[in-house]
Amino acid sequence: xxxIRRFTVRASLPPSLAxxxxxxxxxxxxxxxxxxxxxxxxxxxxFRRVRDPLRMLLAVPQARLxxxxxxxxxxxxxxxxxxxxxxxxxxxxxxxxQRGPGAPSAVAYFCMEFGxxxxxxxxxxxxxxxxxxxxxxASDLGVxxxxxxxxxxxxxxxxxxxxxxxxxxxxxxxxxSALPLRLLTDAGEPVLVHVAMPGGRDLYxxxxxxxxxxxxxxxxxxxxxVNDEDLRRVTDRLYGGDADHRIRQEILAGIGGMRAVRRYCxxxxxxQPEVFHTNEGHAGFLGLERxxxxxxxxxxxxxxxLSAVRAGTVFTTHTPVAAGxxxxxxxxxxxxxxxxxLVPGLPTRRILALGAEDNPGMFNMAHMGLRLAQRANGVSAxxxxxxxRMFGRLWPGFDSDEVPITSVTNGVxxxxxxARELTALLGGKQREEDGWGPDFDPAHLPSRQGVSDxxxxxxxxxxxxxxxxxxxxxxxxxxxxxxxxxxxxGWVNSVFDPxxxxxxxxxxxxxxxxxxxxxxxxxxLRELLLDEERPIQVVVAGKSxxxxxxxxxxxxxxxxxxxxxxxxxxxxxxxxxxMSMARYLYRGCDVWLNNPTRPLEACxxxxxxxxLNGGLNLSIRDGWWDExxxxxxxxAIPTAxxxxxxxxxxxxxxxxxxxxxxxxxxxxxxKRDGNGVxxxxxxxxxxxLDTLGPRVQASRMVREYVESCYQPAAVAVxxxxxxxxxxxxxxxxxxxxIDTVWNRVKVVDTELTVEPNETLEVGSEVRVRARVDLAGLxxxxxxxxxxVGRVGDTDDLHEPVAVPMAVRSVPEPDxxxxxxxxxxxxxxxxxxxxxxxxRVLPHHPMLASPAELARVVHA
Numbered sequence: 001x002x003x004i005r006r007f008t009v010r011a012s013l014p015p016s017l018a019x020x021x022x023x024x025x026x027x028x029x030x031x032x033x034x035x036x037x038x039x040x041x042x043x044x045x046x047f048r049r050v051r052d053p054l055r056m057l058l059a060v061p062q063a064r065l066x067x068x069x070x071x072x073x074x075x076x077x078x079x080x081x082x083x084x085x086x087x088x089x090x091x092x093x094x095x096x097x098q099r100g101p102g103a104p105s106a107v108a109y110f111c112m113e114f115g116x117x118x119x120x121x122x123x124x125x126x127x128x129x130x131x132x133x134x135x136x137x138a139s140d141l142g143v144x145x146x147x148x149x150x151x152x153x154x155x156x157x158x159x160x161x162x163x164x165x166x167x168x169x170x171x172x173x174x175x176x177s178a179l180p181l182r183l184l185t186d187a188g189e190p191v192l193v194h195v196a197m198p199g200g201r202d203l204y205x206x207x208x209x210x211x212x213x214x215x216x217x218x219x220x221x222x223x224x225x226v227n228d229e230d231l232r233r234v235t236d237r238l239y240g241g242d243a244d245h246r247i248r249q250e251i252l253a254g255i256g257g258m259r260a261v262r263r264y265c266x267x268x269x270x271x272q273p274e275v276f277h278t279n280e281g282h283a284g285f286l287g288l289e290r291x292x293x294x295x296x297x298x299x300x301x302x303x304x305x306l307s308a309v310r311a312g313t314v315f316t317t318h319t320p321v322a323a324g325x326x327x328x329x330x331x332x333x334x335x336x337x338x339x340x341x342l343v344p345g346l347p348t349r350r351i352l353a354l355g356a357e358d359n360p361g362m363f364n365m366a367h368m369g370l371r372l373a374q375r376a377n378g379v380s381a382x383x384x385x386x387x388x389r390m391f392g393r394l395w396p397g398f399d400s401d402e403v404p405i406t407s408v409t410n411g412v413x414x415x416x417x418x419a420r421e422l423t424a425l426l427g428g429k430q431r432e433e434d435g436w437g438p439d440f441d442p443a444h445l446p447s448r449q450g451v452s453d454x455x456x457x458x459x460x461x462x463x464x465x466x467x468x469x470x471x472x473x474x475x476x477x478x479x480x481x482x483x484x485x486x487x488x489x490g491w492v493n494s495v496f497d498p499x500x501x502x503x504x505x506x507x508x509x510x511x512x513x514x515x516x517x518x519x520x521x522x523x524x525l526r527e528l529l530l531d532e533e534r535p536i537q538v539v540v541a542g543k544s545x546x547x548x549x550x551x552x553x554x555x556x557x558x559x560x561x562x563x564x565x566x567x568x569x570x571x572x573x574x575x576x577x578x579m580s581m582a583r584y585l586y587r588g589c590d591v592w593l594n595n596p597t598r599p600l601e602a603c604x605x606x607x608x609x610x611x612l613n614g615g616l617n618l619s620i621r622d623g624w625w626d627e628x629x630x631x632x633x634x635x636a637i638p639t640a641x642x643x644x645x646x647x648x649x650x651x652x653x654x655x656x657x658x659x660x661x662x663x664x665x666x667x668x669x670x671k672r673d674g675n676g677v678x679x680x681x682x683x684x685x686x687x688x689l690d691t692l693g694p695r696v697q698a699s700r701m702v703r704e705y706v707e708s709c710y711q712p713a714a715v716a717v718x719x720x721x722x723x724x725x726x727x728x729x730x731x732x733x734x735x736x737x738i739d740t741v742w743n744r745v746k747v748v749d750t751e752l753t754v755e756p757n758e759t760l761e762v763g764s765e766v767r768v769r770a771r772v773d774l775a776g777l778x779x780x781x782x783x784x785x786x787x788v789g790r791v792g793d794t795d796d797l798h799e800p801v802a803v804p805m806a807v808r809s810v811p812e813p814d815x816x817x818x819x820x821x822x823x824x825x826x827x828x829x830x831x832x833x834x835x836x837x838x839r840v841l842p843h844h845p846m847l848a849s850p851a852e853l854a855r856v857v858h859a
Contacts, residue, residue: 013057014069019082024053025180026085026211030117031136031415038081042068051580052119054180089214093142095706103706104714105271106144108261109134110283112253113156113238114149114219116212118579120179121172122149122219124156124238125508125543127318129579130379130605131279132212133413137698139213140415143706146264146273148257148283150249151176151208151219152238159543159576163482165559167544167552167575171237176221181208184218184260186267192224193259195251196341203231205252207260216270218260220252239545247328247336250365254278254285255343258293275713277314277705278373281326281365287313287372288351292343298725302350303735306372307728307846312717314709315373316408317366318602320386321512326365328355333363358393370394370405374716374848375709378407379603382626386599397856399800404849408708409624410603411701417609419587425451425459426689453682454675460590460614460685465498467588471539472496474574474581481575495569496537501669503618503661504589504610506541506577509551512600515542516554518593519561520654528658529570534666537570538593539585541577582606587613591665594619595657597649598639599626608696614685618665620653628695633688635660712848719846731846734781738842738855744775745782747859748819750838752826764828770805770838770859771819779807783843783850784822791835801829805838 013020020039029035039056040047043064047056068074095103109131115123116132123129131147138145154171162168184191184207194202204227205220222234234248241249258276265272278284287309294305319325330352337348354371355363370376370391378384384407388400395403427449476492496502509515518525518538528536540558544551555573562571574581586592592610594601594617601623608624611617617634619625629636637660640652668680694700720727748771758764768786784805789797805822828834840857841850 012062014065016069016075017065017078019078020053020057023078023081023085024057025182026089026213027116027120027180028085028088028139028211028213029053030119031413033420034084035081038077041074041077052180054119054178058178093140094703095142095144100711102715102718103711104144104273104275106146106265106273107138107275107277107710108146108148108258108273109138109277109279110148110253110257110286111279112149112249112282114147114217115579116210116217120181120210121155121174121578122152122238123579126605127280130318130410133411133416133605133698134279134702135212135215135217136413136416137411137702139215141699141702141706142214143702143710144271145215146261146270147212147215147217148253148261149217149219150235150238150253151181151221152235153221153223154237154240156238157543157546160481161478161559161573161575165556165563165573167555169546176208179208179210181210181219183207184209184264184267186263190224191260191263191267192226193220193256193263195256195259196339197231197248198335198339200341201228201231203227203234203248203252203256205235205256205260207264209264216264216268218257218264220256220260222252243328243332246326247332250282250326251285251336251342254283254287255289257283258286258289274717275312275314275710277316277709278369279316280318281315281369284315284365284369284372287368288343288346292345294725295345300725300728301732302346304725304728304732307731307735308717308720308725309372310374311720311728311846312713313373313375314705314713315369315376316379317369317376317387317405318379319366320378320383320390320600320602322390327357327362328365330361330363366391367394374852375713376405377709378405379410380624380627381407381409382599382623383407383602395851395854397854397858398851402851404851406708408701408704409627409695410605410608411696411698412605412608412612413698414612417583417586418612419463421459421462422587422613425455453677453679456614456685457677457682461498463588463613464502464590465588467502467539467584468496468498470581470584470588471572471574475568475572478575491565491568495572496539497535500535500537500570501591501666502589503536503538503591503593504585504615505538505593506574506582506585507594507604507606509542509544509554510548511550511554512597513542514595514597514650515540515551516557517595517650517654517657519557520650521658522561524658525571526567528661528666529567531662531666534662534670535570536661536666539572539574539589541574541581541585543577582609586610586615589615590669591616591618593657594622594625595637595653596620596622597646598622598641605696608692611688611692611696614689616665616681616684616688618657618660624696628692630691632684633691634684635664716846716848727846731844734842734844734846735853737777737781738853741775741777742842742855742857744773745777745840745857746773747771747838747840747857748773750859752836760828762828762831765825766828767823768805768826768836768838769808769821769823771821772838772840773818774820774840779810779820779822781843783841785839785841786824786826786836787839788826788829788834788836790830791833795835797835797837799830803827 039053111131113123113128114131115129135147157169157171160168190206192204194204197203205222206224208219210217223232290309291305337351355368357364378387388403388405392400392403472492472495475495559573562573586609592607592615598620604623607617621636638656640649643649673679750770753767785802786805787800787802789800803824803826805824808821808823810820838859842853842855
């Protein structure tokens with residue numbers, strides 16, 4: 001028989017244990033060991049199995065609860081934990097201590113998935129885990145943030161393997177009432193937000209709230225009775241369904257998410273956000289809802305409202321390839337927005353223009369994200385460069401380095417991912433905001449503090465041993481799922497060895513990540529694995545999207561190779577990769593392998609988590625590793641740049657990988673001193689902890705967002721809204737003037753003069769003059785620049801340096817000519833062949849960048 005409906009009955013707690021529910025429902029426990037220890041002390045074996053305090057309260061027998069209610073020692077520890085949580089939630093932290101004028105009262109952070117912990121299975125991979133780490137770090141730093149996204153009734157799929165190694169998906173049914181969530185209610189009734197659907201229907205969603213430390217996370221759920229059956233399924237699966245299903249999800253996430261934030265703040269008194277961060281383009285429709293609000297409340301024109309929306313929006317893109325961007329047929333967008341009910345007051349043609357791209361039949365969510373945000377960024381320095389080239393056509397006339405897209409390199413939440421044994425060894429007696437704690441300050445990084453190589457090496461072996469035990473457990477479970485008998489699985493007890501060099505490779509399985517690069521030469525890999533003196537063992541994990549047949553074939557190739565009786569003790573594929581498995585891998589692997597096709601990895605944070613645990617990275621110089629590799633904190637796999645044949649490129653880079661493993665990595669690992677310690681290896685481990693520890697933290701990332709994005713955005717949106725949105729109106733009037741006259745602005749002539757007898761050398765100054773026809777614009781409405789740079793076989797400028805030019809003379813109103821003269825002293829920055837030019841850019845105090853309006857006139 002099958003149940004027709006699920007429901008959860010909460011545990012009945014004695015009054016003296018009531019504080020346990022508060023501790024269990026705030027997800028701070030996921031990164032706070034003392035809270036986890038408290039729940040483990042209720043029933044250690046049970047907690048090891050469920051690893052979720054809320055499930056613990058459901059599973060602990062009432063007799064045991066009664067016993068604990070009379071245990072003064074337990075009650076004292078429970079009260080201390082509850083008091084500690086309340087103090088954490090209310091004390092001033094980094095943000096409150098440094099907050100200056102104009103800092104936002106709140107930031108809304110939108111993402112389609114959030115990976116806080118496996119106890120809240122609302123994520124698929126890196127994007128969601130990054131979002132979860134972002135919220136945790138914001139909480140630890142005291143940044144007033146609200147997370148927003150959908151709640152999926154089936155979450156992401158669970159992965160198993162068939163007997164022949166093919167990926168099998170199944171979708172567990174999730175009961176939100178059994179998760180660390182509570183419904184947002186008003187007068188005892190669930191709050192419903194709604195968005196209009198075609199045909200006169202409405203899509204309703206209830207709002208579940210998770211507590212991520214100090215940060216509320218609002219999750220929208222359409223499985224409510226008031227919805228038609230097809231609309232109830234909008235939030236059924238993460239990244240499931242066709243284009244029509246996805247656009248409904250993204251309309252709900254953006255427009256419905258905005259409405260949920262407004263209702264939440266009204267009901268709770270939480271400050272309304274001034275800044276809105278869209279983490280990828282999926283929730284980009286939120287900008288349209290904000291424009292609708294302003295138009296409705298302030299009677300502004302669409303373009304005036306757009307100026308205010310842009311001022312307060314931050315857009316982060318995570319993809320370096322066009323194929324990774326969400327795009328919808330224009331007809332589909334027209335279908336949802338065309339009747340004007342979804343965002344009243346916004347012209348449909350203007351909405352469609354926001355997502356316009358080269359293909360007139362498609363609507364590009366990333367293009368809309370960039371057009372609705374005044375501040376945009378990639379997620380590593382290399383990704384920033386790739387993204388500026390990728391979207392450069394939106395800013396014609398500008399070099400790619402001038403495209404107004406910056407970068408904030410991703411980080412990971414140290415307290416979540418660092419083994420507590422390592423934290424204890426390196427500085428366990430420090431306050432939590434010291435060292436690798438949540439209020440991380442690079443100036444107070446934990447150091448050796450008398451810790452020897454022998455002690456750290458022993459700890460690393462202990463973590464490797466824990467990984468070996470987990471690998472054996474999961475291999476056994478996987479083979480039982482595949483149909484094997486327990487009687488034939490005795491060999492599992494010899495899988496992996498705690499004293500063998502362990503390499504980890506775990507991530508999603510799109511083609512560019514090259515899961516099977518290690519199989520390029522199977523015999524060479526076999527030799528490395530089975531080397532009698534310096535063996536290597538490799539643990540592989542990852543899920544392929546259910547619709548990606550190619551990715552599933554890659555998994556099958558790995559599984560079939562690993563099924564070889566001679567190989568299976570040295571190479572394993574572990575199905576159902578999730579956060580719980582990831583912690584074992586990051587902490588127990590000696591080497592973290594990453595071999596994407598450069599530059600297709602936007603950032604990649606798994607190697608960061610390994611590095612924080614003393615693992616060494618062996619990676620293509622892509623994403624974060626391109627900027628963080630220093631020659632001594634791991635190894636860089638050489639890339640076959642310039643080779644266009646992908647098979648040939650794979651062959652060359654695989655050979656380089658084998659060489660590094662066999663000639664550098666393994667020899668260093670197995671070269672031991674008299675005490676059995678690999679001194680050279682430990683030197684690299686210490687160097688990794690010292691150099692990467694400060695750089696890969698999510699606390700560093702969130703601080704950068706606060707300082708370079710959130711605070712400037714809050715100042716800009718306040719200026720836009722001041723005096724009845726006069727700032728936004730002023731910018732719109734300026735844009736209108738620019739649109740009208742810009743094609744008549746021109747540089748009439750220029751002149752470069754050198755002092756008599758001056759010998760030009762680096763640092764010499766030359767004067768550049770220019771006459772410019774401003775077509776009626778005032779000199780204060782433009783910025784005229786002299787630009788100098790290297791020139792080669794063509795006149796293209798390389799390594800350009802731009803210097804603002806000052807007004808030298810303004811024409812008399814009745815005088816001859818209409819040209820304004822500008823002048824600048826230009827200090828020569830380079831030796832060799834140089835060239836110069838003059839250009840004219842828009843200038844307005846509400847612009848964040850001279851390139852923002854995509855307008856430039858060159859001499």
